[in-house]
Amino acid sequence: MSGNAHSAAPVLPAQGRLRPLGLRDVEITGGFWGERQSINGAATLQHIEHWLEREGWIRNFDLTANGGDPGERRGREFSDSEVYKFLEAMAWEIGRTDDAELESRFRAIVRRVGAAQQPDGYLNTRFGRPGQAPRWSDLEWGHELYCVGHLLQAAVARARTRPDADDGLLDIACRAADNVCRTFGPDGIDSVCGHAEIETALVEFARATGQERYLTQAALFVDRRGHGRLADVEFGREYFQDDQPVRQATVLRGHAVRANYLAAGAVDVAVELKDAGLLDAVRGQWRNTVSRRTYVTGGQGSRHQDEAFGGDWMLPPDRAYSETCAGIGSVMLAWRLLLADGDPRYADLIERTLFNVVSTSPAADGQSFFYTNTLHRRELGTTPDTDRPSLRAAASLRAPWFEVSCCPTNVARTLASLSAYVATCDDDGLQLHQYLSGTVEQHLADGRSRRVRITTQYPYDGQIRVRVDSDDEHPWSLSLRVPGWADQGATVTVDGVPRPVAAGVFTEHRAWRRGDEMVLRLPMAPRFVHPDSRIDAVRGCVAVERGPLVYALESVDVPGVASVDDLRVDAGRPPRLLDGQVLVRCRQVRGQEHDWPYRADAVESAPVPVDEFDDVPLVPYHAWANRGPSTMRVWLPTDTALPEPAPGQP
Amino acid sequence: MSGNAHSAAPVLPAQGRLRPLGLRDVEITGGFWGERQSINGAATLQHIEHWLEREGWIRNFDLTANGGDPGERRGREFSDSEVYKFLEAMAWEIGRTDDAELESRFRAIVRRVGAAQQPDGYLNTRFGRPGQAPRWSDLEWGHELYCVGHLLQAAVARARTRPDADDGLLDIACRAADNVCRTFGPDGIDSVCGHAEIETALVEFARATGQERYLTQAALFVDRRGHGRLADVEFGREYFQDDQPVRQATVLRGHAVRANYLAAGAVDVAVELKDAGLLDAVRGQWRNTVSRRTYVTGGQGSRHQDEAFGGDWMLPPDRAYSETCAGIGSVMLAWRLLLADGDPRYADLIERTLFNVVSTSPAADGQSFFYTNTLHRRELGTTPDTDRPSLRAAASLRAPWFEVSCCPTNVARTLASLSAYVATCDDDGLQLHQYLSGTVEQHLADGRSRRVRITTQYPYDGQIRVRVDSDDEHPWSLSLRVPGWADQGATVTVDGVPRPVAAGVFTEHRAWRRGDEMVLRLPMAPRFVHPDSRIDAVRGCVAVERGPLVYALESVDVPGVASVDDLRVDAGRPPRLLDGQVLVRCRQVRGQEHDWPYRADAVESAPVPVDEFDDVPLVPYHAWANRGPSTMRVWLPTDTALPEPAPGQP
Structure with a gap:
């Protein structure tokens, strides 16, 4: 094996079929994701630290370390996990980035965290001290194991990026993980955490430390879940996936973050233990979840x-929850399945989710966030207070x-580690899964390396130029993912000859020389997409996509119209692109006013045409709500009353 | 004024434009509501008492009376209110019914309740004792005033049905109400209860006792709300209508039970204080709520x-909440507005809500209940345990x-008092609002009375025969409501001559003699109804109604079909009636299987026809889920692919 055993990557x-390339192997040099990664580093991290301090969530560790009054602890039961993330x-x-100032801030927080650890390794600011609920006394809601999971993932990130650091985080994590293994081992508490996370974290911690006991404990947690060990709650045991064993479930269900984190952990366990049955169960869950329970944005x-x-x-x-964290969990799961199987459909979902959920959450300045990512906003709604934590997950x-x-x-942790989700390698060569400007390099065991430079304006332009930047007389394979949405009209040009390619993976095997190029051209005409007939809530509607981006109609773009809900799109005229803007033709309608909104006479229920707009601009969904409160729709009702244009008409 | 000053009625x-007739004036003698009222008396009351005892919610009063350990108190913070209801x-x-055995059970519980009252009138088993949170320390969620409200309504019911009873309930209620007035008066705590209810209760208590101070306090509570006196919560202050003053709001919003109870109280205050502005505000809220925020069942x-x-x-x-209690709250509000204004649209909504929400909740045996009343169930779902309280509001x-x-x-309290919502009187005569077999009598001040007997199989048959059962040489008016849904095809026959009548109120003024008859005939052909174009979630669907009943498609009636979601209704053929069954023509379709449910090609998203069914039976919505777990739809997607039948074809 070569090229990834010590990658700086989360997984x-x-x-597995593919091996990850990490932060030392992949560099993002600009463009859509490069900008977001820069803003994350330059602004978001500081913003987060400010709020963690302001809200006292780091100080909770000091309080614990100093034996302070537990009544002074602040934040919810899972606030420790935010410090770890x-x-x-x-x-x-x-x-x-080798940011020295960040390094010193990092070490300072690690010291404060470490000081709160109990002699036996237990580490949580909410439980276990006099005046607090006892340790592990509320597995349903207490999030203690969940918090440890995030601690382990932080330690893994550190160990893989600074293997020789003497900051002590790995020790803290080892002692916390050992405490978990002692407490929840085969002879310990026979239960699981109400929020999955420890499972995937323990496997990665086993991988990072080479200690199999962590893997064993993760496998135990995965097997224990689904047998009703947790109490029934108002939301049912499916809320924490304790309704059905992972091996038997056929679809993700319950809390969407919990479900994805658990499935990710199950893949990790399955891969390490070569448990084909477990892996296959999760594969099937993923398929059914993606084909029946996923929004067009990738949101879940x-x-x-x-x-x-x-x-x-x-x-x-309406009020689609589509939590940002569920999107991240979905990326985590799909990435693990992609590594295991190599199927490009996993990367398709990652692309869709990154562009339309993960990138939707942070504002352009990286200092405010969507928690939920609805696909329809009917009212301007409440504007969050900028000076206090929002009580509500949903806002305009x-x-x-x-x-x-x-x-x-x-x-923040996803954007900082984003380059780890771009490309993989195997013994034959390199696979590019996500398109952005940057470089990808595979270091071979014998000192050689395979290196490519990618140049693109993706997702705004469909041309992706991949230039080989290394010489090797041995042939190797360079693989490009052709996204599912690009099934019609994509081409790959090698040696100057464009060839049509279908969705999937296009691989060119040759002795690549420095300067050789492959150019992937994806069809970037905006398009309507139609929902499956079983999705009742969007019957008679279309959405608009261009490349990997889902578009939205936002009321600030139709100033003369009271609400986006008053527009009907002409589905007979495809959306068109003009000066980079996606435009659709719409009719403005007015609903009829009645005392009672259900009428025996269909005509009385029909909307009345008011006006027509030839070119209504749409915005990429991820960019909405950046110009003040707005109403917004992703799914646009079609105007069946508009005449059908002649076939082929633009 | 005559005919209602001492009616045994809740309001x-x-x-006001109309005056209520109470339990002594209106008798329900059988049929749809008569049966339900009998079962309520014969089975539901005992069932409730069994569970109140079993869950310890009555024993909480003993615990309080005896100074027992507050940790032994059981149930939620509002459980006292269930005992009062x-x-x-x-x-x-x-x-x-003059049920003597019930009378003694009633008195026994009143004694236990009274024993828990504090010397100053405060009465609540959850707050105020050593080891409990202090009185009034959690106005947002504590429900203390809400509980007092239900105590007052119980006392009003008792005072109006047994004015001379020596059971002590009225005294208990007086002392509790006085405690509220002292504590929350102009110089007291300047706030309101997180759950409206005390407002309407205090007004009625003022009416029943003749003590204006209760009305004054109610008016104060109504005026105080809407100014942000309660803390902000995750759901926003609109959850408890503390976002906007009642006078300024234009629509009901937030928690649907709270919203209706508050609006009912505001009408009560407005009517007593002749506050036209306040009454008009609530009128407007009702109109906008009914025309834009109400399900076809009347559910809210x-x-x-x-x-x-x-x-x-x-x-x-999908997962329509449509809480049973919100339906009851809506009936409470509409009834108060009907009394104030006389507008038959209020009675239309009451009819719809009684038949399709209130009567949907209890099972045929009166011993199990729907808490929520969804309009679509996609999965069989969980079957509630019959031997323990359900943790969940929604179930199959x-x-x-x-x-x-x-x-x-x-x-239970609504069915027991149902006859008070059937008819009203004014100086001119009688108004019939709801149709059922029974008698209605207006006692005049001079000893005369106006009396009619109603005979009907409604809602299964549209003929309502109203026979005058009194003689009076003075002419008086007999008014019949023609429901909004019956706008086309209704007739009234007086003196043997049928006359077409439009929706609204038909009034015949004459010197009625015993044996005179009016026969109202309502058009009972089943019909499709079409939703307003702005209700996105049911675009392309129709519902089926017959008379006042909404119908549903339930999977037990289509044994060959996996899910009701696989059926498309032929909207070109009106539903038909055969042997009392409502039948629709449907096509069975199968959704296409794809990895990703959103397709650029519309054909790939369209369902594939599988089979056709000429006569698929529907059930009245209130009768669904009586034959085991089932999937169910009220809104049926139409099959646009089916050929249109010739006009006029059945």
């Missing part, structure tokens, strides 16, 4: 009440912080 | 998270009891 499986984000960012989870998946086809755009604008602030730190 | 305004239901039932509240109204047109049938079958068990007692 390093011992086996912040540490993870910093660790990746330091690995990426439709319900506010329990932040949960709905049933099959239950995907209302991004908020700087939340009472439950899982999303900002999750976005 | 007795000092003025049960007392109210018993009071009406005793008034209706679409959200699970906060049991709240959605925005305008946000009426997804009715549950015997709930952790939050507001609905069973609310249904």
